[in-house]
Amino acid sequence: xxxxxxxxxxxxxxxxxxxxxxxxxxxxxxxxxxxxxxxxxxxxxxxxxxxxxxxxxxxxxxxxxxxxxxxxxxxxxxxxxxxxxxxxxxxxxxxxxxxxxxxxxxxxxxxxxxxxxxxxxxxxxxxxxxxxxxxxxxxxxxxxxxxxxxxxxxxxxxxxxxxxxxxxxxxxxxxxxxxxxxxxx
Numbered sequence: 815x816x817x818x819x820x821x822x823x824x825x826x827x828x829x830x831x832x833x834x835x836x837x838x839x840x841x842x843x844x845x846x847x848x849x850x851x852x853x854x855x856x857x858x859x860x861x862x863x864x865x866x867x868x869x870x871x872x873x874x875x876x877x878x879x880x881x882x883x884x885x886x887x888x889x890x891x892x893x894x895x896x897x898x899x900x901x902x903x904x905x906x907x908x909x910x911x912x913x914x915x916x917x918x919x920x921x922x923x924x925x926x927x928x929x930x931x932x933x934x935x936x937x938x939x940x941x942x943x944x945x946x947x948x949x950x951x952x953x954x955x956x957x958x959x960x961x962x963x964x965x966x967x968x969x970x971x972x973x974x975x976x977x978x979x980x981x982x983x984x985x986x987x988x989x990x991x992x993x994x995x996x997x998x999x
Contacts, residue, residue, distance in 0.1 A: 823882075844907070864994045869882055894913065
């Protein structure tokens, strides 16, 4: 992973942990974190064709889970935050420094703030947030239905016939996604 992308991801995690704690007065548990990150990436894909962070997500039963973070949470030691274990398989995030929002566009910052406003409420539990990710991230729904626990393809955020469309039929986000996808490969 390139250093810029790594820093951006770490600053996103730190932002969500800090803002979530401000609003709820409680820690950011891993399920909430994974959903915040997925909402940011998949909403960015729908709007611009490119994910904000570009994490790889598995379509797990409770919604999308970023593999790079999930697989390393026990040993992940960035400068900005740390995972603390509360119980077996129950982790939460603690900020060690302030996030640097210079890594994000104004639209990305607005999206992150919007998700915190929606979900950082003491009445919203992990189950509600997971259910919301099932409804609002069609790529998860399509992947879960066909191949549970497999990687989610960002292209599934668009219509099923994305690859069959002519250049004239493509929306800006769809065209941008296809270009981004070609460059990434």
